[in-house]
Structure formats: C-alpha cells, structure tokens
Amino acid sequence: MKPTVNAKDVAKLAGVSQSSVSRVFFDGAKVTEKTRQKVLAAAKELGYRPNEYARSLITNSSKIIGLVMKGVQNPFYPQVLKQFTTSFKKHGYSVLFVHTNNDEIQSDDIDTLLNYNVAGVIITDASMSMNVAEAFQANRIPLVFFNRKLTSSQFHSVCCNxxxxxxxxxxxxxxxxxxxxxxxxxxxxxxxxxxxxxxxxxxxxxxxxxxxxxxxxxxxxxxxxxxxxxxxxxxxxxxxxxxxxxxxxxxxxxxxxxxxxxxxxxxxxxxxxxxxxxxxxxxxxxxxQPIEKMVDETVNYLLSEISEYTGRARAVEVEGSFVERKTT
Amino acid sequence: MKPTVNAKDVAKLAGVSQSSVSRVFFDGAKVTEKTRQKVLAAAKELGYRPNEYARSLITNSSKIIGLVMKGVQNPFYPQVLKQFTTSFKKHGYSVLFVHTNNDEIQSDDIDTLLNYNVAGVIITDASMSMNVAEAFQANRIPLVFFNRKLTSSQFHSVCCNxxxxxxxxxxxxxxxxxxxxxxxxxxxxxxxxxxxxxxxxxxxxxxxxxxxxxxxxxxxxxxxxxxxxxxxxxxxxxxxxxxxxxxxxxxxxxxxxxxxxxxxxxxxxxxxxxxxxxxxxxxxxxxxQPIEKMVDETVNYLLSEISEYTGRARAVEVEGSFVERKTT
DNA sequence: TGATTTTTTGCATACGTATTCAAATTAAGA
DNA sequence: TCTTAATTTGAATACGTATGCAAAAAATCA
The missing domain is CATH 3.40.50.2300 (Response regulator)
Known part of the structure; x- marks a missing residue:
C-alpha cells in the first residue's frame, strides 16, 4: 500500500515522463495541449497533488508568507489579518501566522520563519531589533513593517500618513x-x-x-x-x-x-x-486607516521583491480619511 | 558564493559525517556528547539551520497545523487564534492560517492544507461538507471542529457544554x-x-x-x-x-x-x-467559554493523534461558567 | 587482557520535484 | 518531398535531510 501518489505514478498512467507531469503543474513551463490533457486526466484519476515540500526543496523558495502580529485584542488587526490572507491566497501564497507576546519579536519566531524559508515577512504591531531585521536582509527575504516604521530607513514600511x-x-x-x-x-x-x-x-x-x-x-x-x-x-x-x-x-x-x-x-x-x-x-x-490600500501596497511590494529581489526600501504612506460622528 | 549552509558543510567543519549532524538536530536520536558539542559549535559558526522542507520531504510529515477560521469580526476568535498559536509553538508546531469567507470551506483551501501535508487541522466557526472532511480522514490527518459540531459523530469536536x-x-x-x-x-x-x-x-x-x-x-x-x-x-x-x-x-x-x-x-x-x-x-x-481549556483539549487531542493516529473521534464538551453583570 | 555485547558512527540511499541537455518530434521553408 | 529550424519530450541529476545497515568504537564481562 502506497499512501502518497507522486508524479511518477501519474507519468506511468498517462504514458509520459515524470518531467512532463512536472511541467504541467509548474506555471510557465511548455507542454503540448495533448500531453497536458493526458496528464491532467491521469492526475485526477489518481488524486495527485504536487508535494509542496519537494517543490520548495528543489526551487529553494516557498509559497509561504510569514505574518507576525501582536495585538489581536485590537480589532484593527484581525481585520488586517483577514485581508492579507485573502489577498495572498489570490496570488498562490499561504500565511504562516506568528503571534508574539512581547513587543519585540522573539528569536525563536525568527528561526521558525527562516526554517520555513518564507518568501516574505510582514510585521504588524510589533517591533524588531535591528540585527534581527538584518537577518532577513542577509537571506534576501523581503520584509515589511505594517503600521509601524523603524527609525532606520533601511527597511520597508507601509503606514497611513x-x-x-x-x-x-x-x-x-x-x-x-x-x-x-x-x-x-x-x-x-x-x-x-x-x-x-x-x-x-x-x-x-x-x-x-x-x-x-x-x-x-x-x-x-x-x-x-x-x-x-x-x-x-x-x-x-x-x-x-x-x-x-x-x-x-x-x-x-x-x-x-x-x-x-x-x-x-x-x-x-x-x-x-x-x-x-x-x-x-x-x-x-x-x-x-485605509486597510485595503495598505494591504495592497504591502502585497504588491512583497510580490515584486519576491519575483526579483532588490532590497530597496521605502516608507510608504497611504492617505486615510476623516470620519465625523457624534463625539465631536 | 553558496547562500544556504547545509548539514554537509557543518559535518565537514566539525569533522564528522552528515548523518551525525542530522542526528544532533533530530530529537530522539543518539549521539555522543562530544560529537554533539563539536556539531553545535560548527553549526553555530556557520549559522546552520535545518531545512524544514527537506525534513518534511523525507519524514513525510510536517510541523504545521492548519487553522481554518471565518469570523474574525467576532473578538472571540482572534482570542482563540492567539491561544492556539502560542500553545502549538510550545510544542514545536507552526500555524498555517486559512481564512474562509463562505460558511463552508472552499476546496482550494483544502488543497492548500493537503499540499502542505499539515500535521493536523482545526476548523473554527465554519463547517465543511462531509466528503471534504473525509478527505482528511483518508489522508489520516487528524481534524477537530472547534466550537462547532457536525451532526455525524465520526468527527472530533471540542465545544463548551x-x-x-x-x-x-x-x-x-x-x-x-x-x-x-x-x-x-x-x-x-x-x-x-x-x-x-x-x-x-x-x-x-x-x-x-x-x-x-x-x-x-x-x-x-x-x-x-x-x-x-x-x-x-x-x-x-x-x-x-x-x-x-x-x-x-x-x-x-x-x-x-x-x-x-x-x-x-x-x-x-x-x-x-x-x-x-x-x-x-x-x-x-x-x-x-473556557477558551484555555478548550484549546488545551484540542491541542492534546491533535498531538496524540499526530504521534499515533487512531481516527477515534469524540464530541468533547468543556464546562463553562455563568458571569453575572448588570444586564440582568 | 581478551572475548563479547552494546553503542555510536559513517556510508549509501530515498523522499518527490524542477531543470539541464540531448534526443526526438513537429513545423517551416523551398 | 527533403532540409533545416523550432519545439517538445525524456533521461539523468540535484536539492538537504533522515534512516537502515554494516563497520567501528566503546563498554561490559570474565
């Protein structure tokens, strides 16, 4: 009994090579429409799904975004979390959620993120010592401070103005x-x-x-x-x-x-x-605070840095708007 | 230039084999204290960290828990999310956060969880069609409905009484x-x-x-x-x-x-x-609702099912307590 | 000390995928 | 139709780790 079905199994059933199966499931690779159909049919029959770990291992990259958050008590942040998750899902990324109790992120949290070789990191409502942030830079992992700004301008941040x-x-x-x-x-x-x-x-x-x-x-x-x-x-x-x-x-x-x-x-x-x-x-x-705009800014920056790392950082400021109610 | 330092590099520096390096970083493996020290020293010098993807690939298991949530607007759930994250961190697990807009979980969310071969799944404030839940059972992935119960008793649930x-x-x-x-x-x-x-x-x-x-x-x-x-x-x-x-x-x-x-x-x-x-x-x-107790129940069940899958499901009910204030 | 058991180490291999390179197929050109 | 160019395919390899197995080392016993 073999629990997991892999690309080779699909290849055999479809009468093609494992490479072709791989190419069908890898965006941007060339395959004939005919083989694509054969492969997809076989894959469906066997219930095949690409192993994300093997992928990450070979490509040395992941489809995971690390999201670090402190203030879940403040309803602003769950809202932010939701938006990020749905937005990244659209782009094929998943969110690894990290909760930190301290103001400053713990080094074991950092380790987790680095172990998973996250494609990018968002830090909300928490700060981070300089050298820790530099660890991400050293690994060329794009980093965004969301609704926070570091005094040093070498890090990207997205805030309301x-x-x-x-x-x-x-x-x-x-x-x-x-x-x-x-x-x-x-x-x-x-x-x-x-x-x-x-x-x-x-x-x-x-x-x-x-x-x-x-x-x-x-x-x-x-x-x-x-x-x-x-x-x-x-x-x-x-x-x-x-x-x-x-x-x-x-x-x-x-x-x-x-x-x-x-x-x-x-x-x-x-x-x-x-x-x-x-x-x-x-x-x-x-x-x-225009959460949606702020999230969009963040996502776009991360995606562009993921596709081509530049390390260029900027303090992005998004304009909000005044809401007058009954307390003034 | 070699960006990632791997176990072989550490082994060379420490003067041992790659296997020994692996054993040092794998809980429950036997190594002499002497080699352990040599390896740890070398690892520290090189800034080595085990590649989580290679690990998951070879062990066919992961240290990720999938947490599916809908109602982030209800402050009850961010609280739950926080507790789960901190609790699992203690046990070496990370949380993959999945937000669903619909009452019922989307199949692409399921795919994500299966692709990452999550060690376990928690579903809060959302339901799930039977056959989808069965997909997890088929893959022997433990599943808990948190604060929800399915009519069918073949799934584990943790609720307040x-x-x-x-x-x-x-x-x-x-x-x-x-x-x-x-x-x-x-x-x-x-x-x-x-x-x-x-x-x-x-x-x-x-x-x-x-x-x-x-x-x-x-x-x-x-x-x-x-x-x-x-x-x-x-x-x-x-x-x-x-x-x-x-x-x-x-x-x-x-x-x-x-x-x-x-x-x-x-x-x-x-x-x-x-x-x-x-x-x-x-x-x-x-x-x-005794969130802490409910979370503990859930975590313990998942951990035990992860270490040895039984598939045994139960509707756990935790006792809460009445809080009298000024509206009655 | 020498024989035997126990423990530790190293070698080799496997996990499932992406990707290079050459071979094979198809398309284009005349 | 035949040649040549362009495209698609398959074979082989690499990614970094865990682990079975045999060899080596250490520990135990007499």
Missing part, C-alpha cells in the same frame, strides 16, 4: 475648541504613536492651544484608566485625541461613568475606524 | 421573570446555535414560559437589527438571550437607542464572555 492625519484632526478640533486638550499616546516606542502626536502638537502650537500628553498602551483598559487620571487631575480638557480607537472607547466609557458629557463637555477623537467606532453606543469620530 | 449552559441561563432568567422571552439564534446551521436554543427551550417549557425565536447571524449588526424587529413587533420581551455576546451588544445598543431600559424593562444575556462584555458601557451578563 499619520502626520497629515493628526494635523487634520488638530485643525478640526482647533476650529471647535480653544481650551487645553489631551493627547493619549500608545506605547511610546511606536512610530505611529509618535507621529500622531507630532502632527497634532505641531498644529496646536501654531494655533496657540495647549495640550497635555498621557502615555498609555493602545488598549481599552489603558484608555479607561487614563481617562480616570485625566478626571482626577481636576480639569476636564476641551478635547481628547487618543492614538487609536480602542483607547478612545475606553476613554468614552470612563468619562460617561463619571457623568461627563461627550461631546458637550469634552470631545473625543480616535484613530483607525474599527467596526466598533460606528456602533450606536459610541459613534466615535475618528480617522479611517 | 452548550446544553448545560443554556439550561442554566434559562433557569436563571426563569427565576427573575415569567413574561415571554426571546432567543436570538446565530446562523441556523450551526450546532452552537441549535444547542443553545435547545437547552433554553427545554427549561422554559418546563417552567411554562413562552419564548419567541428570531434568527440572526452572530454579528453585531444582526443583533442590532433583530432588536429593532423585536421592538417593532410591539411587545417588549421580559428577557433576550442572544446566542453570542457580539449580537447581545447589538441588541443592547438598539434597545437603548429606543429608550428601553436594561435590565429594568428587558434583561439581556449573551454567550462567550468576550472582553467587551465586561466594558462599562455594557456590563453584559453572559456565559464564559
């Missing part, structure tokens, strides 16, 4: 209020958090509006606790800009619990436009 | 109210939805309490719209039991929008105990 977005948000708020505002950052070592503050601060300064910064962690509870701190500091700010939606929701709930009226007493703005932002319980004004 | 849970919920509600209640189902073809109704109906009937059933789809919007239908039907039910939390949240928001007081006018109960259920904006009474 945070600077522009936060400027627009500040301008919008400045047109409504002039009292002291609050910015709630996420984890301070993230580019997203820093950039969103930068644009916000820039415009407010220009308009002569003060703001106070609170540091949090991109989580609902973080937002909730920060809002409590804000209230216990005594003065209710005219507006709060949270670095992402999920924190903004926490902020709203904490304010409401204390009877603070939104938007009458304080305006709240988030970032991402996750599903929940549109829920009637929140109706959060926010900035929409 | 839905019957018991929904009975307890009904008893709890019956002790508080006697007016007509509502059950909101998810997609009707899911075992979870059916079982949760069954236990609920059983107890209510016994207590002489009427209930009306609305069919929805496990989504927030579905819950929201259903609540609107309930209200437009005229009479406010004494209690609503939604087949999952995310629908319950939609129900709450719809009720509130219409000024219906929870829990004074209507009580609401969900199922899952997702993070959001505990948010101050909701404080939803619900039933907690």
């Amino acid at each position: 945070n600077l522009n977005a936060s400027r627009k948000i500040a301008e919008y708020l400045a047109a409504l209020e002039t009292g002291e505002m609050v910015y709630i950052s996420g984890n301070e070592d993230t580019s997203t958090s820093r950039e969103r503050e930068q644009g916000f601060a820039e415009v407010l300064k220009q308009r002569g509006i003060a703001y106070k910064k609170y540091t949090s962690d991109f989580s609902y509870n973080g937002g909730y606790e920060t809002a409590q701190k804000i209230l216990s500091a005594g003065k209710i700010p005219s507006a709060v800009f949270a670095a992402n939606d999920i924190m903004a929701l926490g902020v709203m709930d904490a304010f409401r619990k204390q009877g603070v009226q939104i938007p009458e007493q304080v305006k709240v703005i988030g970032f991402d436009n996750i599903d929940m932002a549109s829920w009637p319980a929140y109706e959060l004004t926010t900035w929409e | 839905n019957l018991n849970a929904s009975r307890k919920i009904a008893e709890y509600l019956a002790a508080l109210e006697t007016g007509e209640m509502v059950y909101i189902s998810g997609n009707e073809d899911t075992s979870t939805s059916r079982e949760r109704e069954q236990g609920f109906a059983e107890v209510l009937k016994q207590r002489g309490i009427a209930y009306k059933k609305y069919t929805s789809d496990f989504s927030y919007n579905g819950g929201y719209e259903t609540a609107q239908k309930i209200l437009s039907a005229g009479k406010i039910p004494s209690a609503v039991f939604a087949a999952n939390d995310i629908m319950a949240l939609g129900v709450m928001d719809a009720f509130r929008k219409q000024g219906v007081q929870i829990p004074e006018q209507v009580k609401v109960i969900g199922f899952d105990n997702i993070d959001m259920a505990s948010w101050p904006a909701y404080e939803l009474t619900t039933w907690e």
